[in-house]
Amino acid sequence: MEKRTFLRHIGRFAAVTPFLPYALQASNTEFPDGYVLEKDNDFWQRIRADYALKPEYINLENGYYNIAPQPVLNKFLDHVKKVNYEGSYYMRTVQWDNKKGIAARLAHLVGCAAEELIITRNTTESLDLIISGYPWKSGDEAIFAMQDYGAMKDQFELIAQRFGVVNKVVSIPNHPKSDDEIVALYEAKITSKTRLMMVCHMINITGQILPVRKICEMAHGHGVEVMVDGAHCVGHIDVNIEALDCDYYGSSLHKWLSTPLGAGLLYVAKKNIQKVWPLLADAIDEPDNIYRLNHTGTHPVHTDLAIADAMDYLEIIGMDRKEARLRYLQRYWSDPLREVEQVVINTPVEVHRSCGIANVGIRHMSPENLAKTLMDEFGVFTVAIDRANVQGCRITPNIYTTTEELDRFVGAIKILAARR
Ligand SMILES: Cc1ncc(COP(=O)(O)O)c(C=O)c1O
Numbered sequence: 303m304e305k306r307t308f309l310r311h312i313g314r315f316a317a318v319t320p321f322l323p324y325a326l327q328a329s330n331t332e333f334p335d336g337y338v339l340e341k342d343n344d345f346w347q348r349i350r351a352d353y354a355l356k357p358e359y360i361n362l363e364n365g366y367y368n369i370a371p372q373p374v375l376n377k378f379l380d381h382v383k384k385v386n387y388e389g390s391y392y393m394r395t396v397q398w399d400n401k402k403g404i405a406a407r408l409a410h411l412v413g414c415a416a417e418e419l420i421i422t423r424n425t426t427e428s429l430d431l432i433i434s435g436y437p438w439k440s441g442d443e444a445i446f447a448m449q450d451y452g453a454m455k456d457q458f459e460l461i462a463q464r465f466g467v468v469n470k471v472v473s474i475p476n477h478p479k480s481d482d483e484i485v486a487l488y489e490a491k492i493t494s495k496t497r498l499m500m501v502c503h504m505i506n507i508t509g510q511i512l513p514v515r516k517i518c519e520m521a522h523g524h525g526v527e528v529m530v531d532g533a534h535c536v537g538h539i540d541v542n543i544e545a546l547d548c549d550y551y552g553s554s555l556h557k558w559l560s561t562p563l564g565a566g567l568l569y570v571a572k573k574n575i576q577k578v579w580p581l582l583a584d585a586i587d588e589p590d591n592i593y594r595l596n597h598t599g600t601h602p603v604h605t606d607l608a609i610a611d612a613m614d615y616l617e618i619i620g621m622d623r624k625e626a627r628l629r630y631l632q633r634y635w636s637d638p639l640r641e642v643e644q645v646v647i648n649t650p651v652e653v654h655r656s657c658g659i660a661n662v663g664i665r666h667m668s669p670e671n672l673a674k675t676l677m678d679e680f681g682v683f684t685v686a687i688d689r690a691n692v693q694g695c696r697i698t699p700n701i702y703t704t705t706e707e708l709d710r711f712v713g714a715i716k717i718l719a720a721r722r
Contacts, residue, residue: 339626340623346627346704347704349371353369360711361703362684362698364700365659365698366685367554370560374561374611378608385603400603404609404610405419409569411536412543413542414551414569415572417572419567419592420567420593420595421609425566429500430453432570434457434460435581436497442497443469444496445470445499446469447473447500447502448689448690449473449690449692458500472487473487476648477651481516499526500529503530503551504535504539504656507648507661507687508649509661514530518547518548529552530548530551531552533553533557537624538657551567552568561605563605570595575589576589580595583597628701629657631703632699633653634705634708636660644666645664645665647662648693661694661697662694663694669694673686682714697711
């Protein structure tokens with residue numbers, strides 16, 4: 303089918319069901335040689351039509367959370383209505399089976415066994431559960447990075463006070479020369495007392511992707527376990543937990559999987575489940591049953607159900623295509639700006655070291671001033687980052703972002719860089 307004809311088909315079917323056209327796209331379409339989907343603005347324009355976007359500004363701050371596309375949002379609202387209609391009947395009959403089924407599908411998506419993954423509310427809950435539930439002894443040591451997320455660093459501070467754990471902190475360069483350089487930074491902090499290290503899969507303030515597999519290999523060689531903060535990875539890049547060979551992995555699904563707010567996952571390698579203390583006690587007494595760690599009390603079960611819809615939507619686009627598009631959009635704005643005087647890109651230039659997220663600063667502007675000016679003068683919404691070795695604005699386009707919007711952003715940065 304010609305691409306043009308195909309796109310007309312998309313338009314026709316879209317009125318019937320918003321999910322269907324992409325399924326056709328995924329399986330039946332033949333494109334001419336040399337066709338590159340991540341650059342096909344027509345295709346992504348159709349995806350954009352699935353989003354309700356505020357016209358007042360260009361949203362380049364999708365890192366906090368990704369709004370759900372309308373088809374997923376509508377299914378979520380259906381779940382809210384159904385659960386409210388069935389009430390306790392729903393809660394007492396299929397609630398747990400539904401959640402387990404969705405967790406198993408998530409496990410498949412991220413490449414681990416179903417009995418090693420649970421649904422949580424977010425990364426904070428997932429990782430803080432491990433940090434606080436780890437069987438610490440006074441004098442044990444933990445390692446994390448200055449560039450890691452605040453909530454987890456705070457939790458490490460808490461267990462330092464509570465159990466006498468000693469925290470060692472590394473600093474990740476914005477432009478590492480090699481994987482080995484990063485591995486060596488973590489290795490240098492290991493002693494015979496080190497038990498656990500936290501490693502970001504993708505650093506949230508710069509978008510830098512770390513060589514997690516190599517870090518795990520090194521750490522395991524010293525008998526140290528690795529907990530990975532994958533808050534920004536599921537639904538953004540192709541995550542395969544088995545291939546990473548980590549001990550624990552946490553992610554937020556309301557970020558790049560675009561579920562409604564309040565969905566996350568926690569992976570615990572089977573051999574480690576028994577050693578972790580739950581955050582909230584559960585009646586399950588089999589030590590290596592991961593559901594022992596998953597007591598929540600009554601919670602918004604419709605959010606759990608919508609995870610399946612978000613996975614449907616992702617599958618229809620294709621994880622590889624989404625990853626390619628997000629990387630394309632990032633390079634679309636960051637490559638030209640790397641050449642501009644006064645502009646600093648705080649994200650590595652090698653393609654495999656980042657995807658959709660990057661960070662840009664202007665030497666003569668504070669990050670706060672840059673974010674404010676971008677919004678007030680140019681209608682571009684971003685977030686200022688001013689900590690550790692990162693001074694700039696984090697830029698996170700989404701799959702609905704157009705290249706025209708990025709042209710406007712690049713133009714704004716050029717104007718500001720020239721304005722001394
Ligand atoms: C690297 C990283 N870890 C953890 C979190 C916490 O995510 P949540 O607030 O969804 O728990 C974030 C949130 O932005 C993050 O960027």
